Amino acid sequence: MDMNVALAARSYGAARPLTAPDPAGGAGPQTAAGRFAETFAQTLGTAETAARDTMISGADPHALVTALSEAQLAVETTVAVRDRVVEAYLEILRMPV
Amino acid sequence: MSQLAHTLGLSAAGMQAQATRLRHVSENIANADTPGYRRKLVPFEPSALPTDPFGARSGVQAGRVGLDRSELPQIYEPGHILADESGHYLGSNVDLLVELADAREAQRSYEANLRMFDQARQMSQSLIGLLRK
Numbered sequence: 001m002d003m004n005v006a007l008a009a010r011s012y013g014a015a016r017p018l019t020a021p022d023p024a025g026g027a028g029p030q031t032a033a034g035r036f037a038e039t040f041a042q043t044l045g046t047a048e049t050a051a052r053d054t055m056i057s058g059a060d061p062h063a064l065v066t067a068l069s070e071a072q073l074a075v076e077t078t079v080a081v082r083d084r085v086v087e088a089y090l091e092i093l094r095m096p097v
Numbered sequence: 098m099s100q101l102a103h104t105l106g107l108s109a110a111g112m113q114a115q116a117t118r119l120r121h122v123s124e125n126i127a128n129a130d131t132p133g134y135r136r137k138l139v140p141f142e143p144s145a146l147p148t149d150p151f152g153a154r155s156g157v158q159a160g161r162v163g164l165d166r167s168e169l170p171q172i173y174e175p176g177h178i179l180a181d182e183s184g185h186y187l188g189s190n191v192d193l194l195v196e197l198a199d200a201r202e203a204q205r206s207y208e209a210n211l212r213m214f215d216q217a218r219q220m221s222q223s224l225i226g227l228l229r230k
Contacts, residue, residue, distance in 0.1 A: 062116070065214075066109040070102060073221050080228035 040074050047071035101224075103148045103155075104217035110156035111210035114141055117159035119203045125191045126200075132179050134189035135164040136196075165190055 050067035053059040121137045128134040144158035167190050175184035 060113060062109040062113045066105050069105055069214075069218050073102075073218070073225065076222065076225045077228075080225055084228060 040078055043074045044071050099148070101217045101221045103146070105214060106146045106148055107156055108210045108214035108217065110144065110146060110158065112207055112214070114157045114159045115203045115207040115210065119200060119207075121162065122196050122200045122203065126193065126196050129189060129191040129193055129196075131189050133169065133187050134191065135166070135169070136189070136191045138163040138165055 047067040047070065050059070050064045054061055054064040118139045118141075121139045125136045139162060140160040141157050142160040143154040144156040145154045146156040149155055169187040169190050171185040172188040173185050174180055177186050179186040
């Protein structure tokens, strides 16, 4: 029994580095997810700039409509992808162990 | 998806060009009674969109405004402040009927571009909607 506890403690200790945050890897700007997030933020930024310009200086409303449509589509895509990811994650959590 | 985004840009360019055209039509109508005014002509020309590949020009834009070179009508009104010895002065060569037809055409083209914009957006939305099922 004592041997089992020691073994479990050693296993936990060995597994600990796996859960530590990795500053080099992860969803940095190099990965596909990072690039997607960058493009998404860029699209939203364009829409916000266009909206501000139209409100303040009376810029062309056609550009505003185009930018807002693109931003709306980007947000809908992101939300749909996120829903699928969360759904898949929940499906894994429901797995009988 | 990028094709549909390109369609959005194209339709917006078309709407902008038609809006410019309508603005010049309204200038012509506003100046229909201005002596010596020549009606403005708006040529359309291809323009490059931000989503175009290098060198391609698939969009449309209103080009440099030209003036109608046709003869100005002689209007007989001896009491007019601009009238010469014979009692005539030069009016404007704006034909209201032509301008109204032009305005209606601009409206129809604008609506066509608007419908294309809406259709491209709906197609994108239903494509994304597939992800949710």
